[in-house]
Amino acid sequence: MSNPQQETPGAIIAVINASEAVSTRLDSLDFDDSVLVYFKNETEFISKWEKQLFDVSCIISEAEVMAPAGISFATILQQKKFPRVPFFIICDHSNENLAVLALRSGVSDIFTRPFDSEALQTRVLFFKKYGHLLPGKVNELRSEKYKTPTVKRIFDLVFSSLALLCLSPVFLIVYIALKLESKGPAFYYSYRVGTGYNVFKFYKFRSMYVNADKRLKDLQHLNQYNAAAKTTESGTANSPLCADCAKAGTKCQFLIYADNNTWCEKQYISSRKKESGSAFFKLKDDPRITKVGKILRNTSIDELPQLWNVFIGDMSIVGNRPLPLYEAEKLTTDKYALRFLAPAGITGLWQVEKRGKGEMSEEERLMLDNTYAQNHSFTSDIKLILKTIPALFQKENV
Known part of the structure; x- marks a missing residue:
């Protein structure tokens, strides 16, 4: 592909994941000879760009910095060797550390709502005309990436491949059982x-019915705290967005995906916490969980597919637990960012320290993650595995 840094007449401005409000504002702006073309998500855009090879002068993505359509999207475009074009993010939340992280990932600028439309227009036009005069500036700011040591990667490949092979009958049985019990x-x-x-x-592995969120609304009358339940029903119960995104009037950035079905991960994790004993919502024998799903959760078999993540290199057997997007975006300060310089893993130091010691504060967990990042080695990983074989496939909310 040719270098698109020079302004090209008739080039398009790709707008990703835009809400109606943002689309209306963008349509009112003048981007000279560039035409706005809207895409539902980053996957659709990448697919069409690969096939049609259209001329993209700029990308505008409405997403949180740490969301899939944020800096991860910018990184994927670079990995796929697409032409480097100005990349802008429109989001609700940002800070100095997130801005630096975004810049290092190839993002040109961030605009937080409510944003100045004319400022966005000016910025886009500037980068279209003069972006080619700034070669290499972003690359110079990119931080050194963590590279998995060869011996650790070999161990992960051997361990995960053998485990997947030995556990393949279990995978097949679980797959058939889930399909027979419920649709989805x-x-x-x-x-x-x-x-x-x-x-x-x-x-x-899926452990709940695909319409679990709707069932939660239908079961509010069984909650012993009816007042709280009524408040929920009169609040955001009928909203397709999680509470945080509903306030901002945007699309949910924290989804769980399964074929054509999606759930809000914040609501999902909240329901998991409620199941474990929250005083505000508790159901005996929660009907949203399938019978097979209950067995999967109690035995932690629902975590086994993470072995595939290890096999393809997203994770290691031992490391710091990967975090949901909305948690990771809060941990960008020097105090906490160190944890992300270690491999992401199925089990790690804090799981070993946790066992038999009751509750552990979030601060303690993060400090243990930092400790692992500073001191991890292949030898220490083996010791952790030997100490915590029962915890290898622990649930995330432990």
């Missing part, structure tokens, strides 16, 4: 942030 996919994935803030698909 056997696997699902949500996005996680791992080493170097890289975002990847995190796989698990």
